[in-house]
Amino acid sequence: MSRSLFAVLTVLLLGSCGGAGYDTAPRNLDDACAILDERPTYRRAFRATERRWGVPVHVQMATIYQESKFISDARTPFRYALGVIPMGRQSSAFGYSQALDGTWDDYRAATGRYRARRDDIHDATDFMGWYMSESQRSLGISLDDARKQYLAYHEGRAGYARANYRRKPWLMRVAAEVDERAETYERQLARCGFGRRGLF
Numbered sequence: 397m398s399r400s401l402f403a404v405l406t407v408l409l410l411g412s413c414g415g416a417g418y419d420t421a422p423r424n425l426d427d428a429c430a431i432l433d434e435r436p437t438y439r440r441a442f443r444a445t446e447r448r449w450g451v452p453v454h455v456q457m458a459t460i461y462q463e464s465k466f467i468s469d470a471r472t473p474f475r476y477a478l479g480v481i482p483m484g485r486q487s488s489a490f491g492y493s494q495a496l497d498g499t500w501d502d503y504r505a506a507t508g509r510y511r512a513r514r515d516d517i518h519d520a521t522d523f524m525g526w527y528m529s530e531s532q533r534s535l536g537i538s539l540d541d542a543r544k545q546y547l548a549y550h551e552g553r554a555g556y557a558r559a560n561y562r563r564k565p566w567l568m569r570v571a572a573e574v575d576e577r578a579e580t581y582e583r584q585l586a587r588c589g590f591g592r593r594g595l596f
Contacts, residue, residue, distance in 0.1 A: 421465045428457055428581040429588035431466065438466075439590070441518040449525030450532075454585055455542045456521055458578035459549060462570065463494040468515040492520035495527075499552075503527070524549075531556070542578035543571045 424430040432439045442453040460466055468491060489496055491514025495503070503523045504510050512519035531537045531548040535556060539545070548556040550567060561567050 418466070418468050421467050425461060425465060426580075428454065428584040429590060431457070432585075432590060435466075435517075438517055441521045444518065445521040445525040448522065449529045449539075451525045451528045451539050451545075452582070453590070454578045454582035455528070455540065455545060456524055457581050458542050458574050459524060459546055460492050460520070461577055462546065462574050463489075464492050466492065468492055468517070491515045492517055493524050495520070495523055499527070541575075543575035546571045546574040 418435065422431045422434045424434075432442075442456050445451055445456060446453055493514065495514055500512075500514060500523065503526050504512055507522070507526060509519065509522070512523070514520055514523075527549060528537075528539055528545050531545060531553055532539055534553055535548060537544045537548055544556075547561045547567070550571075551560050555561070561571070
């Protein structure tokens with residue numbers, strides 16, 4: 397076998413081994429059980445985050461749905477000047493959790509997880525658990541309250557404390573949708589045996 401052919405085969409093999417990141421969404425985003433059946437690694441990640449930080453699985457799933465539709469390398473759209481000149485992306489948000497560069501750095505420093513990656517479901521959910529538990533500690537937001545947790549997640553804790561969201565009707569609408577999806581996911585997870593503190 398030639399060296400070049402061996403190199404190509406090695407690259408293809410290594411590329412097929414990545415298990416933590418998916419660049420496509422699960423087939424049925426409206427069914428929590430179908431998502432977990434299709435992506436078993438998600439089960440372990442969501443449950444580990446629930447155990448470590450106390451954030452319920454359905455709250456994690458509803459937030460990730462809103463932020464990235466479960467696409468590991470999701471990014472914000474490009475901005476254009478005059479409608480044609482690319483000016484970079486709208487923000488540095490990236491990955492499942494759409495964490496910003498600075499907030500991700502804060503998470504890694506606070507938890508010591510310096511090798512964490514935003515396109516890894518285990519790291520992304522752990523980040524989300526860390527962030528929401530800090531919102532509970534500093535703002536008194538229940539970990540079960542998907543609507544308020546999402547508002548603090550989107551606006552930042554300082555922005556939430558200033559109630560910036562009240563001037564953004566569109567964001568209030570999105571937060572209500574996150575809350576509704578969380579409730580739907582919770583019912584589905586209970587029905588298919590993946591309920592809170594259930595066995596994954």
